[in-house]
Amino acid sequence: MATKRAKKKTAKKRATRKKTPTKAKPTKQSHWLRNCLMLLALVVLALSGIYYFGSFETRAKMEQIALSAINGPRTHAATPAPVSMLLDLCYDAIPSSEGLVVEGSELGRDADTPFLAGVPHSRHAIRALPQPSYTNLFSERHLQAAAIALRLNDAPLQRAKFDETIQVDARVAQLKPEALIYDEWRPRPIAPAKALIGQHGARGASDAQLATNYAPMADSFADEVWAKAMRELTLRYPKRFGEVWIFLGPIYHQGNAKLPSGIPFPDSFYAIALDLTDEGGLRALALRIPSTAESKDLNKYLTSISEIEAATGLQFLPELDFSIRDTLGNYVSPSVW
Structure with missing residues (x-):
């Protein structure tokens, strides 16, 4: 009886070991994606720093570039409504988007x-x-x-x-x-x-x-x-x-x-x-x-x-x-x- 029980326990351990998933090794694509995200974050930080610490003229130019980039797809007739709404939020967040006040x-x-x-x-x-x-x-x-x-x-x-x-x-x-x-x-x-x-x-x-x-x-x-x-x-x-x-x-x-x-x-x-x-x-x-x-x-x-x-x-x-x-x-x- 003891021998049978021991054999059953050994079989269960082997089955458990077989079922345990192996950790997937990181692929080249995941490395590439991570690097792109890190680079994007650094670019955003750099631009934020230039905008925050820059002169009034620099900020005005950056805002104008951002408005021009957003405005085309934002107002295009083919742009889906959800995308337009998201772009509207970005557009309205730029101070100079108000125009003459x-x-x-x-x-x-x-x-x-x-x-x-x-x-x-x-x-x-x-x-x-x-x-x-x-x-x-x-x-x-x-x-x-x-x-x-x-x-x-x-x-x-x-x-x-x-x-x-x-x-x-x-x-x-x-x-x-x-x-x-x-x-x-x-x-x-x-x-x-x-x-x-x-x-x-x-x-x-x-x-x-x-x-x-x-x-x-x-x-x-x-x-x-x-x-x-x-x-x-x-x-x-x-x-x-x-x-x-x-x-x-x-x-x-x-x-x-x-x-x-x-x-x-x-x-x-x-x-x-x-x-x-x-x-x-x-x-x-x-x-x-x-x-x-x-x-x-x-x-x-x-x-x-x-x-x-x-x-x-x-x-x-x-x-x-x-x-x-x-x-x-x-x-x-x-x-x-």
């Missing part, structure tokens, strides 16, 4: 208005059509919105059903949806329903349906270029910056061709985004997008607030000090935020 510490205190630094002035007759989710400064001359003002923040998004049926605005009963139809032109929303619903729920969905929020657009423009701009300004910017103020509207040239209803064809559409920084500064981004545009690269449409004012007859930010308004109004951002 002027004094704005006293602005944005009134939570009940979508206007920043006052209601825009106009050379032409406009009529304020307030809604819970936006205020429409309506042009009686063109029977179209001159400017739609939105105020959007990073609150949790709400949900609501959206019926795409356009509703006549009782305050402008003469504007019917069929008045905005001709050939390839169709009535499409200026302020996007998704942003209005996300911020105001069912009330935003109802506001988005009003005919006064619509303008004639080609489907290709509305579904591609304008949709891209609205996704950036009205959905991503509030998440990135906490709160933004936005103006949207069409631009007409004198002598523009008109639809059979007498409403002129928009030459282009504009979008202005305003942001108050954490330090209390004010910055602005302006886009002017031709109604025939096909490219979704928004950097191609960067302009100044002053150019939009000259084309629309509006004056934005009227409560700002003249010198500050003039400086900010003439500024053209080198890139979309």
